[in-house]
Amino acid sequence: MRLLAWPYVGWMAVFVVVPLLLVLVYSFTSGDIHDVSTWQFTADNFARFNEPTYLKVMGDSFVLATASTSICLLLGYPVAMIIARADIRYRNLLLMFFLVPMWMNFLLRTYAWMSLLSPNGLINRGLQALGLPILEIMPGPWAVLLGMVYNFLPFMVLPIYTVLSKIEKPLLEASSDLGANKFLTFWKVIFPLSIPGVVSGITMVFMPAVSTFVISSLLGGSKTLLIGDVIEQQFTYERNWHFGSSLSIILMIIILLSMAVMSRIDRKPAEGGRAV
Amino acid sequence: MKRTLAMMLSILMLVSVFASLTGCGAKTSINVFNWGEYIDETLLTKFEEETGIKVNYKMYDTNETLLAKMDAGGSSFDVVFPSDYAISEMIKRDMLRPLDFASIPNYKYVDEQTKNLAYDPENKFSVPYFWGTIGILYNKNLVNGPIDSWDVLWDEQYKGKIIMKKDVRDTMGVALKRLGYSVNSTNEAELREAKDSLITQKPLINGYYGDEIKDMIANGDAAMGVTYSGDPMDLYWDDSADFSYIGYVIPKEGTNVWYDAMVVPKSSKNPKAAEAFINFMLDPENAYQNSSSVGYTTPNTEALKRMREENPEIFEMDAYWPSEEMLQKSEIYVDLGEAKAVYNELWTEVRVE
Known part of the structure; x- marks a missing residue:
C-alpha cells in the first residue's frame, strides 16, 4: 500500500520541493535570470528588505x-x-x-x-x-x-x-x-x-x-x-x-x-x- | 512487482503532465498576445475562417507585463503588440525576429509617417498597429471650468474623484510633463521632484487603475482620469453609451504620443502564420473595422481615407486626430535602460506612502 504513495511523492518533488529550492536559490543570487553563469551569491536581496519602504509594506x-x-x-x-x-x-x-x-x-x-x-x-x-x-x-x-x-x-x-x-x-x-x-x-x-x-x-x-x-x-x-x-x-x-x-x-x-x-x-x- | 507498478504509475503521471504542457494539435495555430480591449474579436474568427489557422488569444495590461511574460520563457508567442520603448528594448536584447515583408504585401497601406520611427529605425521588426496619446478623460457633469492642464489632476476640489494609471511610465510621465520635464527624463532631481508631486497628489486620488478607468468615469464614480486616447473613442462608437458628457483633452503642457506595433518574437514557432495574421490586420477593410471598434487611430492609409469620408467629425477630436501643434509638444517614450530600476523604485515609494 505504501508504494501507492509514490506518484504523490513524485508530484511533491517536482512541483513543490524543486520550485521551493529554486526560489531559495534565486533569493540568494543576482544576475540575469536566464544565464546561470552570470549568477553571483549575494545577501543584498535580503538587505534591501530592511529599507523603510518594504518594512512598512x-x-x-x-x-x-x-x-x-x-x-x-x-x-x-x-x-x-x-x-x-x-x-x-x-x-x-x-x-x-x-x-x-x-x-x-x-x-x-x-x-x-x-x-x-x-x-x-x-x-x-x-x-x-x-x-x-x-x-x-x-x-x-x-x-x-x-x-x-x-x-x-x-x-x-x-x-x-x-x-x-x-x-x-x-x-x-x-x-x-x-x-x-x-x-x-x-x-x-x-x-x-x-x-x-x-x-x-x-x-x-x-x-x-x-x-x-x-x-x-x-x-x-x-x-x-x-x-x-x-x-x-x-x-x-x-x-x-x-x-x-x-x-x-x-x-x-x-x-x-x-x-x-x-x-x-x-x-x-x-x-x-x-x-x- | 508492486514497486515497479508504482514507479511506472508515477512516471506515467509525469509524462502525461509534460505531454499536456507541450500540447500537440495537427491544426496550425498561433498564440496572439495583445492588450486588453484592443482588437475587434470578430476579426479573429474571420481570420480563422479565411486561413484555417487557429488563434489562441490572450491579453496583458502593460508593456512591462508583456516583457516579464516573454522574459519568463515557457510560453511561446507568435504575435505581440508592444509599444515603441518596449520594442526598442526587445530589439536591443535580440528578442524579435526580422519580418519577411514579402509575405506582408498589405504593408504598402501603412502610412509613411509611421514607418522607420526611432524605435525601429530601419523598420525590420515591426508593423504599426495603432497610435495614440495619453490624456485626461473627464465627466463633464462633474467638473467646473476648463480642463486643459495636467494641474487639474492636483486640484483639491476634485479630491477623491481623480484616477491615475497603474503604470509606471504613464504615471511618472504625467508628473514629469506637468513639471515641464521630459517624459524620458533620467535626471535624478527631476525624477525625485516628480515622485514628490505624486505623493502630494495621493490623498486627492481615488486610486490607480487600468482598463477600469473608462467605466468609472462614464458612470460617474470619478470625475477624471488619465487614459489612452482610445478610451473616449470607444465610448464615442458605443451606441449604448451616452457620449454627450464625456470629454478628452490633451493638456497644454503636451503629452506622450505612442505607437503600438505588431512584432514576431524569436520564440515564435510559426512565423509564417504570424506574418499571415499581420497581413490580415493590415487589410484596409479589417483595419477600418478594427479602428472603429476599438477606437484608436489606424496607421493604415486606406482605412484612414474611408474613415475621413464616413466619419469626418472624428478628425476634429483630440482623441482621434490630435493637432499638429499638440504633437509638436509631445514626446515618444524611449527605452530607459538602466534608469528603469530608478523609475520602478520611485513608483513603489509613491504607492507605499
Whole structure:
C-alpha cells in the first residue's frame, strides 16, 4: 500500500520541493535570470528588505491580515456554532449557503464588490434613495478589509464547524449535570474542544490574507501596497526575480514562525482539558 | 512487482503532465498576445475562417507585463503588440525576429509617417498597429471650468474623484510633463521632484487603475482620469453609451504620443502564420473595422481615407486626430535602460506612502 504513495511523492518533488529550492536559490543570487553563469551569491536581496519602504509594506500587510482574521473569527465562530447546533435536516442547507458563493470565481466576486461599493454603486444608490449618507469606502483600506473578510470567511467557518459538530452531546449534558450554566459549559467545555478548529481556521484565513494582491488592487485602488503586491510586481512587472524570491522567503519564514506559535497554543488547552 | 507498478504509475503521471504542457494539435495555430480591449474579436474568427489557422488569444495590461511574460520563457508567442520603448528594448536584447515583408504585401497601406520611427529605425521588426496619446478623460457633469492642464489632476476640489494609471511610465510621465520635464527624463532631481508631486497628489486620488478607468468615469464614480486616447473613442462608437458628457483633452503642457506595433518574437514557432495574421490586420477593410471598434487611430492609409469620408467629425477630436501643434509638444517614450530600476523604485515609494 505504501508504494501507492509514490506518484504523490513524485508530484511533491517536482512541483513543490524543486520550485521551493529554486526560489531559495534565486533569493540568494543576482544576475540575469536566464544565464546561470552570470549568477553571483549575494545577501543584498535580503538587505534591501530592511529599507523603510518594504518594512512598512510588511507591517501594513500584517495589520490588515490580522484584522481580517480577527473579524473572520468573531463572525465565523457563532456561525459555525449555529450550523453545528442546527437540526441535522437543515445543516447541509445552511452549509450550502456558505459554499455556493465559493463556486464562483474569486476575481468575479471581487469585481462584484467593486461595483457594489463604488461611489455610484448599488449600495450607495440605495442609501441615497433612502436619504441616508453615502458610504465612501471604495477604494480604500476598509473596502480591502471587507473584501478579505467576505472572501476568506468560509475558510474560518468550515474547520470550526467540523470540530464543533463532532463534540459529543453527553459531554454537554454532563457539564450541566455538574452545575455549569450555558456560558460556563461553553467556556470550559466547548471552546477548549474547538481550539484545533480555531487554529486551522486562523491559519487558513491568515495565510491568503497576508499574501493577497488582487483584493488590494481592485478594492483598494492600489493605494495601499501590500507585500503580495510587491512580490507580484517583482515577477510580473519589474522582472527582478531575485528580489521577489527573497521577499517570498521572508514572508514564508514569518508565516512559519507564526504557525509554530499557533500550534503551541493548539497543544496547551488539550493538556489542560485532560487535567480537568 | 508492486514497486515497479508504482514507479511506472508515477512516471506515467509525469509524462502525461509534460505531454499536456507541450500540447500537440495537427491544426496550425498561433498564440496572439495583445492588450486588453484592443482588437475587434470578430476579426479573429474571420481570420480563422479565411486561413484555417487557429488563434489562441490572450491579453496583458502593460508593456512591462508583456516583457516579464516573454522574459519568463515557457510560453511561446507568435504575435505581440508592444509599444515603441518596449520594442526598442526587445530589439536591443535580440528578442524579435526580422519580418519577411514579402509575405506582408498589405504593408504598402501603412502610412509613411509611421514607418522607420526611432524605435525601429530601419523598420525590420515591426508593423504599426495603432497610435495614440495619453490624456485626461473627464465627466463633464462633474467638473467646473476648463480642463486643459495636467494641474487639474492636483486640484483639491476634485479630491477623491481623480484616477491615475497603474503604470509606471504613464504615471511618472504625467508628473514629469506637468513639471515641464521630459517624459524620458533620467535626471535624478527631476525624477525625485516628480515622485514628490505624486505623493502630494495621493490623498486627492481615488486610486490607480487600468482598463477600469473608462467605466468609472462614464458612470460617474470619478470625475477624471488619465487614459489612452482610445478610451473616449470607444465610448464615442458605443451606441449604448451616452457620449454627450464625456470629454478628452490633451493638456497644454503636451503629452506622450505612442505607437503600438505588431512584432514576431524569436520564440515564435510559426512565423509564417504570424506574418499571415499581420497581413490580415493590415487589410484596409479589417483595419477600418478594427479602428472603429476599438477606437484608436489606424496607421493604415486606406482605412484612414474611408474613415475621413464616413466619419469626418472624428478628425476634429483630440482623441482621434490630435493637432499638429499638440504633437509638436509631445514626446515618444524611449527605452530607459538602466534608469528603469530608478523609475520602478520611485513608483513603489509613491504607492507605499
